[in-house]
Amino acid sequence: xxxxxxxxxxxxxxxxxxxxxxxxxxxxxxxxxxxxxxxxxxxxxxxxxxxxxxxxxxxxxxxxxxxxxxxxxxxxxxxxxxxxxxxxxxxxxxxxxxxxxxxxxxxxxxxxxxxxxxxxxxxxxxxxxxxxxxxxxxxxxxxxxxxxxxxxxxxxxxxxxxxxxxxxxxxxxxxxxxxxxxxxxxxxxxxxxxxxxxxxxxxxxxxxxxxxxxxxxxxxxxxxxxxxxxxxxxxxxxxxxxxxxxxxxxxxxxxxxxxxxxxxxxxxxxxxxxxxxxxxxxxxxxxxxxxxxxxxxxxxxxxxxxxxxxxxxxxxx
Amino acid sequence: xxxxxxxxxxxxxxxxxxxxxxxxxxxxxxxxxxxxxxxxxxxxxxxxxxxxxxxxxxxxxxxxxxxxxxxxxxxxxxxxxxxxxxxxxxxxxxxxxxxxxxxxxxxxxxxxxxxxxxxxxxxxxxxxxxxxxxxxxxxxxxxxxxxxxxxxxxxxxxxxxxxxxxxxxxxxxxxxxxxxxxxxxxxxxxxxxxxxxxxxxxxxxxxxxxxxxxxxxxxxxxxxxxxxxxxxxxxxxxxxxxxxxxxxxxxxxxxxxxxxxxxxxxxxxxxxxxxxxxxxxxxxxxxxxxxxxxxxxxxxxxxxxxxxxxxxxxxxx
Numbered sequence: 279x280x281x282x283x284x285x286x287x288x289x290x291x292x293x294x295x296x297x298x299x300x301x302x303x304x305x306x307x308x309x310x311x312x313x314x315x316x317x318x319x320x321x322x323x324x325x326x327x328x329x330x331x332x333x334x335x336x337x338x339x340x341x342x343x344x345x346x347x348x349x350x351x352x353x354x355x356x357x358x359x360x361x362x363x364x365x366x367x368x369x370x371x372x373x374x375x376x377x378x379x380x381x382x383x384x385x386x387x388x389x390x391x392x393x394x395x396x397x398x399x400x401x402x403x404x405x406x407x408x409x410x411x412x413x414x415x416x417x418x419x420x421x422x423x424x425x426x427x428x429x430x431x432x433x434x435x436x437x438x439x440x441x442x443x444x445x446x447x448x449x450x451x452x453x454x455x456x457x458x459x460x461x462x463x464x465x466x467x468x469x470x471x472x473x474x475x476x477x478x479x480x481x482x483x484x485x486x487x488x489x490x491x492x493x494x495x496x497x498x499x500x501x502x503x504x505x506x507x508x509x510x511x512x513x514x515x516x517x518x519x520x521x522x523x524x525x526x527x528x529x530x531x532x533x534x535x536x537x538x539x540x541x542x543x544x545x546x547x548x549x550x551x552x553x554x555x556x557x558x559x560x561x562x563x564x565x566x567x568x569x570x571x572x573x574x575x576x577x578x579x580x581x582x583x584x585x586x587x588x589x590x591x592x593x594x595x
Numbered sequence: 596x597x598x599x600x601x602x603x604x605x606x607x608x609x610x611x612x613x614x615x616x617x618x619x620x621x622x623x624x625x626x627x628x629x630x631x632x633x634x635x636x637x638x639x640x641x642x643x644x645x646x647x648x649x650x651x652x653x654x655x656x657x658x659x660x661x662x663x664x665x666x667x668x669x670x671x672x673x674x675x676x677x678x679x680x681x682x683x684x685x686x687x688x689x690x691x692x693x694x695x696x697x698x699x700x701x702x703x704x705x706x707x708x709x710x711x712x713x714x715x716x717x718x719x720x721x722x723x724x725x726x727x728x729x730x731x732x733x734x735x736x737x738x739x740x741x742x743x744x745x746x747x748x749x750x751x752x753x754x755x756x757x758x759x760x761x762x763x764x765x766x767x768x769x770x771x772x773x774x775x776x777x778x779x780x781x782x783x784x785x786x787x788x789x790x791x792x793x794x795x796x797x798x799x800x801x802x803x804x805x806x807x808x809x810x811x812x813x814x815x816x817x818x819x820x821x822x823x824x825x826x827x828x829x830x831x832x833x834x835x836x837x838x839x840x841x842x843x844x845x846x847x848x849x850x851x852x853x854x855x856x857x858x859x860x861x862x863x864x865x866x867x868x869x870x871x872x873x874x875x876x877x878x879x880x881x882x883x884x885x886x887x888x889x890x891x892x893x894x895x896x897x898x899x900x901x902x903x904x905x906x907x908x909x910x911x912x
Contacts, residue, residue: 453838454771454806479799481834486803489771505868516870517798520877521770528912530901536870537897551822551867553833553853560837580854584847595845 280524283497287321288314288515289476290540291341292365294506297547300325300339307341307352309539310503315358316531317519321386324349327364329371349383361385365416368395368402379410386412388444393423396431403440414474414498416444420460421451421562432467442472442498447487450480450510450559454490461494474498477513479505480559482551484513489521503532504540506547509565509572510555548572553580561591597841600814604638604791605631605832607857608658609682611823614864617642617656623856624658624669627820630852632675634836635843638703641666644681646688666700678702682733685712685719696727703729705761710740713748720757731791731815733761737777738768738879749784759789759815764804767797767827767876771807778811791815794830796822797876799868801830806838820849821857823864826882826889827872865889870897878908 290310291302307324314322325341333342340348344364356362363386376387387406391399396417403413415435420428435443445460452460464473475491475498477484488499501515516536519527544550554568554577571583588594607627608619624641631639642658650659657665661681673679680703693704704723708716713734720730732752737745752760762777769777781790792808792815794801805816818832833853836844861867871885871894888900905911 454803454810481837482796482799482802482831485799486771493771514799516873517877520798520873530898530912533870533897533901537895541895541897553850556833556837560834578854578858580850580858581847584850595847 280522281492281497282524283472284492284522284524285320285498286515286518286522286527287323287363287474287498287500288319288502289323289365289500289512290502290506290515292323292325293502293508293512294549295325295339295341296508297506297549298339299337300341302339302341304351306539306543309535311352313503313531313535315360317515317528318526319360319515319519321361321363323363323365323388324352325364327366327371327375327384327387329375332370344384346377346382353383356383361412363388365390366402366406368398371402373402373405376406376409376411382411384411386414388414388416390416390418392418393420393427393431396434400434400438400440404438407439412442413440414442414444415440416446416474416476418446419448419564420446421449421456428463429467432464435471436468442474443468444474444476444498445491445496446475447477447484449562449564450478450484450555451562452477452487453483454487457487457490458494461491461496465495472497474500476500478507478510478559478565479512479551480510480555480565484511485517485521488513488518504536504544506540506543506549509549509569510551510559511549548577552577554583557584557587557594561587561594563587563591597839598809598814599841601809601839601841602637602815603832603835603839603844604640604680604815604817605636605819606640606682606793606817606829607819607823607832609640609642610819610825610829611866612642612656612658613825614823614866616654617658619656619658621668623860626852626856628669630820630848632677633848634832634845636677636832636836638678638680640680640682640705641669642681644683644688644692644701644704646692649687661701663694663699670700673700678729680705682707683719683723685715688719690719690722693723693726693728699728701728703731705731705733707733707735709735710737710744710748713751717751717755717757721755724756729759730757731759731761732757733763733791733793735763736765736881737763738766738773745780746784749781752788753785759791760785761791761793761815762808762813763792764794764801766879766881767795767801767872768879769794769804770800771804774804774807775811778808778813782812789814791817793817795824795827795876795882796829796868797827797872797882801828802834802838805830805835821853821861823857823860823866826866826886827868827876828866865894869894871900874901874904874911878904878911880904880908
């Protein structure tokens with residue numbers, strides 16, 4: 279599928295960091311950054327931009343904070359065609375933490391929010407735009423949002439000046455019919471805005487759902503190398519680039535990062551297709567129960583997890 | 596998706612056996628069989644039905660041959676609602692190897708063929724039907740068949756009495772648009788026949804492609820537990836049953852088989868998402884090069900495989 283408007287954002291470090299509290303070596307982050315630049319990826323999301331007051335520096339690596347000195351250590355002046363993005367969470371950052379764009383290496387701020395936080399998200403995203411950044415709003419966990427509440431959110435977003443709005447399958451619970459329904463809703467409610475997609479792979483549908491959003495008009499697509507990400511992980515950057523067939527994208531640099539960085543890490547961290555994540559996705563459940571189960575070293579206790587989940591999901595048989 | 600005509604066929608032993616020459620313990624095969632019966636799976640494909648003359652018994656386990664005594668050891672009289680299926684390859688079986696149905700535990704013979712073998716496949720499948728079996732024809736590697744040759748195949752199939760014809764994504768190279776195109780072609784050319792689907796997971800699309808074929812009218816669906824199968828493996832039976840939401844299907848027995856049998860095996864055999872398989876799928880290449888690469892212990896030499904593949908696929912960058 280070739281469409282010149284399509285942009286790819288790699289969030290290997292940001293979403294992958296959810297699995298190791300962003301404790302990546304500089305060599306790892308530099309390797310992924312270089313792969314994205316060489317592969318022609320449009321945006322490289324290096325982490326969360328958070329207030330120093332919101333999280334502990336001893337527990338969390340640099341990419342939970344993304345101060346300018348840390349970013350510069352990896353990207354220098356970033357004289358490349360790949361822009362730098364950060365995710366910001368409502369309530370984890372103060373307005374004054376956002377530097378004027380002229381003092382920052384960051385190009386794009388992506389504001390993640392739940393439906394009940396949409397006013398704050400618009401305010402923060404517009405604040406970022408006023409400071410000179412590109413901005414997006416990423417509405418999380420939409421699979422649990424009631425239709426009329428979602429309609430209210432979309433009305434507010436339509437009126438704001440933020441140009442990009444993300445469909446996010448936080449729980450990895452969406453089938454293609456859900457994607458079609460929501461993409462239709464989003465595109466109709468938000469004329470003139472770009473729609474993005476960020477999927478999770480609990481049911482091995484992150485890539486196919488990404489393709490479905492492309493068919494439905496999405497032009498901003500998230501991937502991570504080898505699919506690294508919270509729980510089951512994400513749509514893989516390598517599959518996405520192979521599909522897009524845009525001559526500006528190259529696969530080989532991504533394969534090099536897989537060989538040098540992701541495969542070694544995959545021996546230590548268990549993202550991917552595991553039954554606790556699969557069952558969470560299939561029942562539209564937040565992955566926290568599954569993540570806790572995996573953290574407790576019980577990943578192969580499939581029946582135990584099934585029984586645990588069944589306490590709240592009686593439809594499971 | 597609930598549609599009462601839909602049937603599920605589990606080919607864990609048959610397709611999974613391609614990875615270990617069908618050297619499964621009886622405990623393993625019994626465990627998978629019991630899981631399929633308890634889960635309400637409609638067909639359990641226990642292996643290939645092959646002539647004793649075609650393959651070596653020392654190299655290959657019982658499920659490459661599927662003689663009646665072997666099958667009886669696992670299923671007894673099979674007084675269950677799950678039917679027993681076998682795959683037969685053209686040229687690997689003699690007509691006289693097919694017993695009358697009254698002397699066999701097998702219910703269904705699936706005839707696999709390439710496009711140039713379609714006459715022989717029809718002859719063999721009709722021979723099986725004449726002996727009292729259900730039969731299907733599974734056209735392999737259709738992603739490499741020219742459109743006019745496929746039209747000829749479909750004309751022949753339309754005229755024969757075999758009631759089930761399979762769309763097979765042998766190389767795991769199909770996107771949803773390919774599925775839509777071929778399903779439309781198959782259903783239009785074969786009125787009155789059931790269309791089946793067997794997908795491979797090289798690009799993590801086996802499950803989503805299966806869903807797409809369901810939307811397009813396929814009613815006979817293959818899966819394997821935990822996706823075990825040649826190379827990247829298959830659509831997983833557990834995802835398929837969870838999706839179908841037919842009350843006759845239960846997930847828990849499949850999870851038990853995953854816990855007791857598939858997870859232990861997955862520590863020894865490397866099916867699934869590996870770069871050599873992914874790159875084969877993305878370039879519509881037979882998986883043999885990737886399988887050889889993996890067999891030689893080079894699965895993490897991603898760049899080496901890329902360069903190897905690039906000798907014949909210059910579009911790779």
